[in-house]
Amino acid sequence: MKLLGSGIFKGMAVTLENFVRSYFDRDRKHHLFTKEYAWKSDAPADQLPARADTTVTTRSRNFPMLLHDGKGSEDPMASIRCVACQICERECPPQCIFIEKEYDANGKFVKRPVIFDIDISVCMSCQICVEVCPFDAIVMNSEFELSNNDRFNGLLVRRDALLKSNDYYHRIHPEEAQERDDRMAREKAEKEAKQAAADAAKKKAAELAAEKAAELAAAKPKVDPAAPTATPQ
Amino acid sequence: MSTAAPIAAPPYKLVRHDEAEAGLLEVSMGPHHPSTHGVFRMDVKLDGETVVRLKPVFGYLHRNHEKLAEGMSYLSSMPFTDRLDYFNSMANNWAYALAAEKLVDVPVPERAQYLRVIMAELTRLVNHTSLVGFFLNDLGALGTPLLYAFRERERILDLFEQASGARMMCNYFRFGGLRCDVPAGWLDRTRALVGGFPKFLDEFEKLLCENEIILARTQHVGVLSGAQAINAGITGPMLRASGVNYDLRKVDAYGIYDRFSFRVPLGAAGDCYDRFMIRMLEMRESLKILEQALRDIPEGPVMGNAPRVFKPAAAEVYGRVESPKGELGFYLIADGTTKPYRYRVRPPSLINLTVLEDLCVGHSIADAVVILGSIDIVLGEVDR
Ligand code: SF4
Numbered sequence: 351m352k353l354l355g356s357g358i359f360k361g362m363a364v365t366l367e368n369f370v371r372s373y374f375d376r377d378r379k380h381h382l383f384t385k386e387y388a389w390k391s392d393a394p395a396d397q398l399p400a401r402a403d404t405t406v407t408t409r410s411r412n413f414p415m416l417l418h419d420g421k422g423s424e425d426p427m428a429s430i431r432c433v434a435c436q437i438c439e440r441e442c443p444p445q446c447i448f449i450e451k452e453y454d455a456n457g458k459f460v461k462r463p464v465i466f467d468i469d470i471s472v473c474m475s476c477q478i479c480v481e482v483c484p485f486d487a488i489v490m491n492s493e494f495e496l497s498n499n500d501r502f503n504g505l506l507v508r509r510d511a512l513l514k515s516n517d518y519y520h521r522i523h524p525e526e527a528q529e530r531d532d533r534m535a536r537e538k539a540e541k542e543a544k545q546a547a548a549d550a551a552k553k554k555a556a557e558l559a560a561e562k563a564a565e566l567a568a569a570k571p572k573v574d575p576a577a578p579t580a581t582p583q
Numbered sequence: 584m585s586t587a588a589p590i591a592a593p594p595y596k597l598v599r600h601d602e603a604e605a606g607l608l609e610v611s612m613g614p615h616h617p618s619t620h621g622v623f624r625m626d627v628k629l630d631g632e633t634v635v636r637l638k639p640v641f642g643y644l645h646r647n648h649e650k651l652a653e654g655m656s657y658l659s660s661m662p663f664t665d666r667l668d669y670f671n672s673m674a675n676n677w678a679y680a681l682a683a684e685k686l687v688d689v690p691v692p693e694r695a696q697y698l699r700v701i702m703a704e705l706t707r708l709v710n711h712t713s714l715v716g717f718f719l720n721d722l723g724a725l726g727t728p729l730l731y732a733f734r735e736r737e738r739i740l741d742l743f744e745q746a747s748g749a750r751m752m753c754n755y756f757r758f759g760g761l762r763c764d765v766p767a768g769w770l771d772r773t774r775a776l777v778g779g780f781p782k783f784l785d786e787f788e789k790l791l792c793e794n795e796i797i798l799a800r801t802q803h804v805g806v807l808s809g810a811q812a813i814n815a816g817i818t819g820p821m822l823r824a825s826g827v828n829y830d831l832r833k834v835d836a837y838g839i840y841d842r843f844s845f846r847v848p849l850g851a852a853g854d855c856y857d858r859f860m861i862r863m864l865e866m867r868e869s870l871k872i873l874e875q876a877l878r879d880i881p882e883g884p885v886m887g888n889a890p891r892v893f894k895p896a897a898a899e900v901y902g903r904v905e906s907p908k909g910e911l912g913f914y915l916i917a918d919g920t921t922k923p924y925r926y927r928v929r930p931p932s933l934i935n936l937t938v939l940e941d942l943c944v945g946h947s948i949a950d951a952v953v954i955l956g957s958i959d960i961v962l963g964e965v966d967r
């Protein structure tokens with residue numbers, strides 16, 4: 351017969367062992383299990399996490415951002431990738447994207463969004479917008495300090511706040527950004543090759559047609575092209 | 584003073600609904616009771632401390648998941664499945680992907696199959712560690728076991744974040760594969776975790792499994808017989824704790840589960856203690872599967888040639904997996920458009936919860952809390 355209560359003491363021995371070990375176990379002493387997010391609001395914006403013990407990885411995602419290809423202080427809107435096709439707006443599961451297209455003075459669609467709002471309080475960081483965008487224009491940011499004092503405007507992120515450069519994207523998600531760039535370059539090359547092939551084919555067809563016309567003209571030299579078909583006045 | 588005419592008696596007889604049960608105390612536990620794991624209410628009628636009637640009331644967390652899914656494309660519902668049972672987003676993803684893959688025939692590459700198994704089994708570890716922690720918390724072992732369990736869970740969630748970008752709402756599975764491959768070194772980190780996990784299980788068992796208080800509180804409490812479990816449609820660890828050998832990983836062998844050797848632990852008594860121990864044993868079996876999967880995983884792509892626009896022909900399908908809580912199924916009716924005509928979830932938690940009254944009647948109110956904890960519910964899934 352087992353001593354009543356021995357199970358409890360066994361359990362307590364485990365607790366005691368854990369307590370003592372927490373002072374000596376390297377893993378536990380220097381590596382807390384609950385970690386802080388890397389970005390503090392006092393850190394400079396656009397900066398990579400400096401802390402070593404962070405959970406933020408190069409894949410962490412929190413909120414979308416819009417990409418542009420500009421460098422330095424160039425106007426990001428000049429190279430914004432988004433063409434306001436509104437696919438992401440339609441596909442976003444909680445419907446938190448709002449886009450309005452930009453028109454020039456003549457009322458012509460210039461393929462840029464004039465309004466691109468995402469509601470932080472609704473977005474669920476699901477990345478569906480990133481996956482459906484055919485223009486690689488929207489990707490996930492891993493900034494986690496998004497709390498705000500302004501209940502209404504502060505939670506609605508506007509286009510200009512969403513715009514981030516491709517360089518920034520490369521800094522926070524290097525592998526993914528590289529993969530995306532490579533794929534874009536490949537697709538562009540393929541498209542150009544296709545275009546070139548199509549152009550060449552067109553040119554060849556045109557040349558062939560010209561040759562044929564010349565042959566025809568040579569075969570019937572006596573026919574005056576204007577005379578038989580001339581329409582009466 | 585006005586002399587109003589006396590109100591005429593109604594033409595029917597008024598009966599107080601508790602007239603027949605005079606002397607009983609009606610207690611409404613929840614919806615914000617810490618032991619109900621979310622917003623769930625139990626209407627309990629007590630005779631002294633003994634439960635005489637119990638009515639589960641749910642629906643507080645209803646989010647219209649099914650109807651929402653009928654209004655959006657197939658892919659857009661995937662992130663919502665994460666939020667069904669927010670402890671096992673990967674298993675939910677898999678069930679939905681499995682159903683959708685039956686609609687259009689997209690082969691899943693070999694590496695993706697292995698990664699799916701790895702993710703699903705890691706999810707099972709996450710779920711069961713949390714469950715035993717919360718269960719012991721309900722028993723009154725406040726804090727210590729829960730935090731030991733969460734320490735391990737934390738490491739797995741870190742792995743999930745490294746792979747999918749999010750700790751809990753992974754949204755990682757796609758129709759025909761996975762969203763992306765795991766990063767370099769991830770498999771080695773997972774191997775290290777799997778290698779160290781039995782040590783935690785040993786420690787945890789030593790900590791509590793022989794504890795006399797736990798034995799006294801859980802043995803012979805909330806007994807569910809095998810026949811009753813089958814009749815009520817109970818699935819998962821709860822069914823197996825009652826001694827019924829039914830595990831979809833064996834029965835359906837979906838994915839590539841037929842390639843792994845593992846056992847299905849079964850309980851004998853069907854009481855709370857069995858339900859608790861069965862989870863401890865299942866974790867050990869999950870580790871076995873993980874070891875084999877991590878040993879055999881091949882290189883290669885993780886995404887098949889899925890169509891860019893998911894537009895299946897009209898069909899009806901049902902895909903189900905053994906989620907850590909039981910049989911999780913998705914029933915889809917496609918009508919040839921990009922949106923499902925009908926989207927139905929069979930949530931294991933909800934169906935396992937239906938026997939709550941049978942388990943609780945005759946036990947004290949404190950035991951009702953323990954029994955509820957042993958069922959393992961997540962209200963996100965119960966209410967959808
Ligand atoms: S972000 Fe992409 S999908 Fe959305 S409107 Fe712009 S180009 Fe279209």
Ligand code: SF4
Binds near residue numbers: 443473474477480
């Ligand atoms: S991450 Fe998801 S919820 Fe957020 S904007 Fe993109 S699609 Fe919408």
